[in-house]
Amino acid sequence: MPEKRPSVLILGAGAVGLSFAAVLSAHSEVSVVCREKYAKAIYEKGLELSGIWGEHLIREIICYTSPDMPAGKNYDYTIITAKGTDTENICNEYVKVLRNTTAVSFQNGIGNEDIIQRYAPLVIGGTVSTNFGFISDRHLIINSQSDPVKAGIYPDSHCSSKEADILTSFITMFSKCGIEVIESKDIRSEIWSKSLLNVAVNPLAAILKAPIKKLGDDDLKETISGLINETFLVAEAEGIDLPWESPDSYASYLRNYQLNAFGEVYPSMYYDIINAKRTEIDLLNGYIAKTGRKYGIETPYNTCITNLIHCFEKSRRILF
């Protein structure tokens, strides 16, 4: 008997979700919930992926553009790749699907998994340190990556053996498709570690309209250190065990490795600003500022950059 292919639904498929759909389609039954323009282009000519995760052209993919889906279909995994600003809304829209599935967050920012936990019986948290972009509405490109994808049972590793088996099967599904996913025993720590990169890079690149590598400019050193120092203090207050000895050791890793790994590409917040979309600032720097207030920790750098991005969001029609 041929092995049963896992069934996967990707909720809020844009740059990240469509790319995962393309790679997973090799060994899984993949459906996506996406906007009409992507569904139309994919049905016409197939979903295509280029870049460091290989070349893929997929024709057998089901695209849904509303919750009006066949009743009674259960998915092994539902991977959420909508922006963090849309997590609650998309969970409400797809509440029926989420009731009978393992839900996975492949999103940036802090807090997504806490929302998803209210809807799904089991949540896998994930971090994605890969840069995705659109060539056209049906053709994605993966440009660069600083770290493999990581996944772990949320909120921690004290899970049942059944839950551990689900995580292993989820990771195996990716390795069959040639994508390395590392199992994390402390996914909260991974989410905060990944957020350090986004806190330091995303708003500055969006404000300066600069590719990630340009953030190595000496004039930005003090600001980036301020953003990182504050994030470390807030993480400590929250009981998060970051894998760097000090803020300075992370700042060196960022400067010497991560900025170069991404090079000339732009982060997702840059595209949000140029496309006049709401950004994820409140799940990143805004989250650090807000949580800092809870503990009486001053966060002038993160507060300032959050306010600046809010101003850009409000005045985008004038500025762009």
Ligand SMILES: NC(=O)C1=CN([C@@H]2O[C@H](COP(=O)(O)OP(=O)(O)OC[C@H]3O[C@@H](n4cnc5c(N)ncnc54)[C@H](OP(=O)(O)O)[C@@H]3O)[C@@H](O)[C@H]2O)C=CC1
């Ligand atoms: N792009 C990148 O390189 C990286 C992104 N990430 C993170 O991954 C997540 C996804 O990012 P990305 O793929 O770039 O974002 P995109 O905006 O490209 O994709 C999200 C898609 O979900 C759609 N969507 C939102 N709500 C719904 C809904 N209710 N029904 C149907 N579709 C919906 C959005 O449509 P609409 O815009 O019309 O609302 C959009 O097309 C974010 O958290 C991001 O920070 C992480 C690493 C890298």
Ligand SMILES: CC(C)(CO)C(=O)C(=O)O
């Ligand atoms: C890792 C990085 C910086 C990749 O682009 C990202 O998370 C983003 O764009 O938001």
